[in-house]
Amino acid sequence: MTEQTTKQPKATKLVGVKGMNDILPPDSAQWEWLEAQVRGLMARYAYRNVRLPIVEPTALFVRGLGEVTDIVEKEMYSFEDRLNGEQLTLRPEGTAGLVRAVVEHNALYEGGKRLYYMGPMFRHERPQRGRYRQFHQIGAEVLGFGGPEVDAELILLAHDLWQVLGLQAVRLELNSLGQPDERKAHRSALIAHFEQHADLLDEDAKRRLHSNPLRILDTKNPAMGPVVASAPQLLDFLGEASMAHFNAVKAILDANGVAYSINPRLVRGMDYYNLTVFEFITDALGSQGTICGGGRYDYLIEQVGGKPAPAVGWALGVERVLELLKEQGDVQAAPVPDVYAVIPDVAALPVAIKTLQALRAAGVSAQMHAGSGEGMGSMKSQFKKADGSGALHALVFGAEELAQGQVTVKALRDGAGAQRLQPLDAVATWAHSLQSL
Numbered sequence: 001m002t003e004q005t006t007k008q009p010k011a012t013k014l015v016g017v018k019g020m021n022d023i024l025p026p027d028s029a030q031w032e033w034l035e036a037q038v039r040g041l042m043a044r045y046a047y048r049n050v051r052l053p054i055v056e057p058t059a060l061f062v063r064g065l066g067e068v069t070d071i072v073e074k075e076m077y078s079f080e081d082r083l084n085g086e087q088l089t090l091r092p093e094g095t096a097g098l099v100r101a102v103v104e105h106n107a108l109y110e111g112g113k114r115l116y117y118m119g120p121m122f123r124h125e126r127p128q129r130g131r132y133r134q135f136h137q138i139g140a141e142v143l144g145f146g147g148p149e150v151d152a153e154l155i156l157l158a159h160d161l162w163q164v165l166g167l168q169a170v171r172l173e174l175n176s177l178g179q180p181d182e183r184k185a186h187r188s189a190l191i192a193h194f195e196q197h198a199d200l201l202d203e204d205a206k207r208r209l210h211s212n213p214l215r216i217l218d219t220k221n222p223a224m225g226p227v228v229a230s231a232p233q234l235l236d237f238l239g240e241a242s243m244a245h246f247n248a249v250k251a252i253l254d255a256n257g258v259a260y261s262i263n264p265r266l267v268r269g270m271d272y273y274n275l276t277v278f279e280f281i282t283d284a285l286g287s288q289g290t291i292c293g294g295g296r297y298d299y300l301i302e303q304v305g306g307k308p309a310p311a312v313g314w315a316l317g318v319e320r321v322l323e324l325l326k327e328q329g330d331v332q333a334a335p336v337p338d339v340y341a342v343i344p345d346v347a348a349l350p351v352a353i354k355t356l357q358a359l360r361a362a363g364v365s366a367q368m369h370a371g372s373g374e375g376m377g378s379m380k381s382q383f384k385k386a387d388g389s390g391a392l393h394a395l396v397f398g399a400e401e402l403a404q405g406q407v408t409v410k411a412l413r414d415g416a417g418a419q420r421l422q423p424l425d426a427v428a429t430w431a432h433s434l435q436s437l
């Protein structure tokens with residue numbers, strides 16, 4: 001006992017925050033692959049990248065997303081800046097911050113913008129498959145254009161992304177939320193309907209009945225299904241202009257072979273939407289099946305203090321997209337180096353490393369064997385590491401070869417064991433042919 005108490009206590013192991021995941025190799029390779037596909041596609045659609053702060057003033061989200069929303073009511077990581085008392089929030093989504101930035105920098109001065117972002121978002125939700133507290137979104141936003149053609153363009157962009165990624169079994173649901181005056185008429189009808197069935201409402205719905213009845217349609221409570229299904233539909237309240245906008249979006253999708261279904265109860269989780277809203281959904285991920293959602297938000301820019309301008313966008317959940325790919329059995333091969341340098345003796349290190357630098361400069365992926373601090377280790381253990389690295393070839397920097405200005409190239413995969421000598425001074429020229437050795 002006494003001995004134990006006098007000993008230094010063992011440091012307790014620190015673990016990450018619940019619902020916030022580490023993304024390590026080999027999984028990170030999937031992420032890099034996906035991000036590269038997205039960058040390529042965004043470039044083909046002429047969308048430009050933005051990188052925005054992760055922390056924003058809390059007021060931005062309260063004003064932008066709406067006070068009576070899941071996010072603002074219960075999911076935000078908010079805190080006070082200890083140094084100046086500012087109220088700050090870890091961004092729960094990307095649109096509000098992007099709009100804030102566009103307004104702040106007067107970015108629409110010269111006309112509309114097509115932008116995209118990638119990055120972590122934070123919501124204090126109950127962690128489960130497809131639902132995390134730090135998760136990642138990729139978003140595309142078009143600001144300054146009010147026509148249905150950009151709504152359709154964004155949907156086509158997402159649809160193309162599923163093709164590029166090889167995603168199957170994703171369906172598209174569409175709805176129109178109309179304009180504020182149309183929503184007002186619908187709102188009254190909605191309140192009347194829910195009041196009539198007050199006994200069927202859950203606590204959330206009762207609370208929102210008069211503050212934000214539309215939100216009730218977005219319920220995740222299956223018990224609310226019937227009363228939501230029988231609620232008056234916004235589509236029936238749309239005027240001619242809203243209907244024409246909706247029909248124009250549909251016509252473009254039809255002409256481009258994009259299948260969709262109309263879901264009159266699709267309202268999305270934030271208050272800022274109007275006219276077109278949409279979600280891409282899969283049935284392969286259980287109840288966390290929405291992989292991408294978006295819509296038009298023509299009044300948000302104004303709400304955040306900017307000069308009124310229309311906008312539309314979507315955001316996809318990276319974790320859910322990757323989970324769906326995994327579910328399909330589509331896993332990218334983890335990257336392997338082209339060559340692994342086996343270095344029998346520390347004396348060879350300067351030349352070996354110089355050679356590897358030349359190879360890397362020529363575009364070859366080269367991994368150097370590293371020792372424990374006491375020499376380079378046995379040839380056997382080095383070859384074991386070379387094999388384990390997945391490299392196609394080992395470069396053996398033996399003293400004898402080096403004395404003749406040469407290195408041994410040994411095949412580790414196809415035709416494993418075959419080897420030949422290469423002159424060190426011609427490394428860059430044979431680097432590219434390594435694959436076909």
Ligand code: ATP
Pocket residue numbers: 093123125130131132133134135136137268269288289290291292293294315316317318319320
């Ligand atoms: P859900 O209805 O599943 O809660 P949402 O309507 O809150 O989603 P959005 O705010 O529209 O989601 O975010 C866009 C996408 O981001 C979602 O479709 C989903 O793929 C992903 N997403 C949202 N919340 C999470 C989360 N907590 N963890 C992982 N992905 C998420």
Ligand code: MG
Pocket residue numbers: 070269
């Ligand atoms: Mg949510």
